[in-house]
Amino acid sequence: MALTPVPVARKALLDSILGPTEAETLPLAQCAWRVLAGDLKALRTQPPFANSAMDGYAVRGDDMAEGAPLAVIGESAAGRAFEGSVGPGQAVRIFTGAPMPDGADTILIQEDADGVGSPTIRVRVPPAKGKFLRAAGLDFREGDALLSAGRVLDSAALGLAAAMGHPSLPVHRKPRVAILATGDELVAPGEPVGRDQIVASNSFSLAALVEKAGGTVLDLGIARDDHADLAAKIALARTAEADVLITLGGASVGAHDLVQEALTRAGMSLGFWKIAMRPGKPMMTGRLGRMVVVGLPGNPVSSIVCGHLFVLPLVEALLGIADADRDRSIPALLGRDMPGNDEREDYLRSELSLTPDGWVATPFDRQDSSMLGTLARAQALTIRPAFAAPAKKGEPCRILPLR
Ligand SMILES: Nc1nc2c(c(=O)[nH]1)N[C@H]1C(S)=C(S)[C@@H](COP(=O)(O)OP(=O)(O)OC[C@H]3O[C@@H](n4cnc5c(N)ncnc54)[C@H](O)[C@@H]3O)O[C@H]1N2
Numbered sequence: 001m002a003l004t005p006v007p008v009a010r011k012a013l014l015d016s017i018l019g020p021t022e023a024e025t026l027p028l029a030q031c032a033w034r035v036l037a038g039d040l041k042a043l044r045t046q047p048p049f050a051n052s053a054m055d056g057y058a059v060r061g062d063d064m065a066e067g068a069p070l071a072v073i074g075e076s077a078a079g080r081a082f083e084g085s086v087g088p089g090q091a092v093r094i095f096t097g098a099p100m101p102d103g104a105d106t107i108l109i110q111e112d113a114d115g116v117g118s119p120t121i122r123v124r125v126p127p128a129k130g131k132f133l134r135a136a137g138l139d140f141r142e143g144d145a146l147l148s149a150g151r152v153l154d155s156a157a158l159g160l161a162a163a164m165g166h167p168s169l170p171v172h173r174k175p176r177v178a179i180l181a182t183g184d185e186l187v188a189p190g191e192p193v194g195r196d197q198i199v200a201s202n203s204f205s206l207a208a209l210v211e212k213a214g215g216t217v218l219d220l221g222i223a224r225d226d227h228a229d230l231a232a233k234i235a236l237a238r239t240a241e242a243d244v245l246i247t248l249g250g251a252s253v254g255a256h257d258l259v260q261e262a263l264t265r266a267g268m269s270l271g272f273w274k275i276a277m278r279p280g281k282p283m284m285t286g287r288l289g290r291m292v293v294v295g296l297p298g299n300p301v302s303s304i305v306c307g308h309l310f311v312l313p314l315v316e317a318l319l320g321i322a323d324a325d326r327d328r329s330i331p332a333l334l335g336r337d338m339p340g341n342d343e344r345e346d347y348l349r350s351e352l353s354l355t356p357d358g359w360v361a362t363p364f365d366r367q368d369s370s371m372l373g374t375l376a377r378a379q380a381l382t383i384r385p386a387f388a389a390p391a392k393k394g395e396p397c398r399i400l401p402l403r
């Protein structure tokens with residue numbers, strides 16, 4: 001079977017979902033970093049009234065001349081408006097955010113007035129007419145459509161939604177991602193490790209990626225390399241109505257690589273298997289009912305690289321993020337000479353340095369896909385396209401920043 005190029009495989013995977021998760025309505029305080037499930041209109045105008053941008057005096061622009069005296073007739077503070085009107089030769093003491101009194105059209109900041117605090121002040125530095133006045137509706141008006149479905153509710157968006165008058169928001173339910181490690185050799189961290197056993201780490205790595213992308217994790221533990229155990233754990237994912245099942249390991253061609261067969265027996269239709277990438281070649285996708293299945297290779301680095309390239313965008317697509325399939329790479333320069341490449345796109349763990357010419361990415365010498373230590377040290381993955389010609393240090397490349 002020919003190897004599928006990464007962008008082709010990712011697009012097919014994202015196209016295979018039946019749509020984003022349904023909406024749930026949550027109070028604002030629970031909406032941080034969730035994804036908006038509908039367009040949002042302002043329920044009010046902001047600011048609702050003309051107000052001052054500074055502490056000082058509300059005055060009439062026509063009165064402003066150096067040395068002009070002004071009688072202070074009252075005070076307007078935030079939450080306590082001045083009810084009268086400012087006439088010629090008059091001023092109202094005003095504070096930031098307080099409503100502009102009738103008759104006034106300009107703010108004289110207190111630093112530019114003499115006699116601050118006394119009943120009569122004098123203009124020291126005359127402001128231009130309209131200075132430091134915030135008009136009603138300066139930010140937005142009732143009915144304005146300000147936030148669109150698919151928007152991640154970051155700090156600015158969440159503050160805006162509150163200011164728009166929404167006490168709660170429709171957000172997409174967090175996709176449920178079941179994670180199943182497989183392999184007779186695996187033991188959970190903290191358990192006794194036999195001579196031929198290793199500690200299972202991939203579930204934790206993938207869970208971190210899923211949670212970062214906005215999903216919620218159901219850890220199904222470790223399945224042994226036998227069909228009964230695999231079938232039971234796959235059934236658990238279905239009972240839990242997982243949106244995604246990630247299997248870890250058993251994806252290759254060895255005699256104990258049973259995962260694909262177990263999934264097929266459970267009714268999975270295969271999407272694709274084997275991708276033109278290194279590490280991560282034996283990755284597989286499929287659909288089991290509504291559940292999207294992503295079968296990742298067992299090698300720790302392979303599973304994490306596939307997580308960045310496929311699982312993160314998949315969770316985003318399930319959250320209704322429109323550009324989940326975007327190119328996340330950025331330009332950089334090679335920090336060392338590179339040999340030509342074969343048919344698998346390479347994702348090389350690399351160190352980054354920032355130079356006047358931009359980011360320089362230097363791939364590590366050893367790129368064995370079992371070596372998690374180098375992945376944790378890497379700041380980026382340098383991408384070497386399939387069939388790339390040999391390249392010299394300093395030539396342009398693209399990188400995927402990791403942190
Ligand atoms: N004859 C061939 N052999 C292999 C090929 C191939 O094309 N022909 N592909 C190689 C590539 S590339 C990869 S990647 C691996 C992936 O194979 P599997 O997905 O079947 O992975 P396992 O054999 O189950 O495990 C590989 C390795 O990773 C360790 N592992 C597994 N699960 C975990 C976990 N949850 N946490 C930590 N480490 C884990 C496992 O113990 C093995 O050491 O196949 C190559 N072989």
Ligand code: MOO
Binds near residue numbers: 282369
């Ligand atoms: O594709 Mo495998 O992930 O090289 O080790």
